[in-house]
Amino acid sequence: MKPDYHKALIHSDRTIKDGIVMLNESAMRILLVVDEKDRLLGTVTDGDIRRGILKEVALSEKIERIMFREPRVLPLEEQDRAPAYMKEFQVTSLPIVDDQGVVRDLVIGHAYYNQRHFDPRENQVFVLAGGKGTRLSPFTNILPKPLIPVGETPIVELIMRKWKSFGFNRFILSLNYKAEMIKAYFGENPEGFDLQFVQETEFLGTAGSLHLVRGKIQDTLFVINCDVLLDVDFDDFFRFHKESGDDATMIGVVHQVKIPYGVIEMQNGKLINMVEKPEHEIVVNAGIYALEPSVLELVADGEFLDMPGLLERSRKGGGKVGVYPVSTEMIDVGHWEEYEKANNSIKQGSLT
Secondary structure, three states, X not given: OOOOHHHHEEEOOOEHHHHHHHXXXXXXXXXXXXXXXXXXXXXXXXXXXXXXXXXXXOOOOEHHHOOEOOOOOEEHHHHHHHHHHHHXXXXXXXEEEOOOOEEEEEEEOXXXXXXXXXXXXXXXXXXXXXXXXXXXXXHHHHOXXXXXXXXXXXXXXXXXXXXXXXXXXXXXXXXXXXXXXXXXXXXXXXXXXXXXXXXXXXXXXXXXXXXXXXXXXOOOEEEEEXXXXXXXXXXXXXXXXXXXXXXXXXXXXXXXXXXXXXXXXXXXXXXXXXXXXXXXXXXXXXXXXXXXXXXXXXXXXXXXXXXXXXXXXXXXXXXXEEEEEEOOOEEEOOOXXXXXXXXXXXXXXXXX
């Protein structure tokens, strides 16, 4: 079915926060910023929102503040040229406008986006697959969390497929709980993953098992949880990390928190203001990290250590820790409600 371009139209007086909601709901990867007559003023993508956040632009500001003002467009009478034009200029979305600049269509190049080719990379992806997954009990009394199916595919395999689509196919699975079951599942390995296994002898937290590969990693190592589904361009994430020169970079997801109560502001026991059911925008940790080998040297043998503690240790030691903010929806499959959302997304074809 051809996408309805009207879902991508956003008036210039709407806020960046409104734009984030629309991007997630439309799944079109782009917004067309228009005036009151639907004349195109600019475009907004997740990248534009990320750059705005990094410049500390408030999400309450108008979306025109962060829009790209000179997007490529195609005249309505030349609409048939869209596929060739998009291939020539390597654009994934192309607005179609009439001679007044009014948006008349939007060509979405999902096929081009999804079929980009990436050569195999040497960088390895360290998958934290050893936890007990107690929040998914009683499922995890029988299966380890990485093998809990979303649709017909285990969570960990869905995540690994996503990384492989960006050329990252060298995986190290850190195991503990029901380790032999996970090894058995990947025994035939029809996806052709380049796999290694390391195994804790006790539970060491989300960073503790990194000592098992300390001294064996020569370039950037990615460390990921095996329960977060996120539509992120990992090629861009890798490039962002390298260009920043940081020792570590973590992915942060813009998340809206709705407080279901009236919030009181007071001073000296007197009411100053009260806001009914306010909403706040925060950036939450997605559990996906890029680490340089030097960071691994900070993990001691057999030490219990979580990733926040490792990053803080690096920062206090003079290391630089960056954040790669994204505005896409995050599904944490480790929670029952989110698990059900992931299964519904699979059925609707919006999660692959």
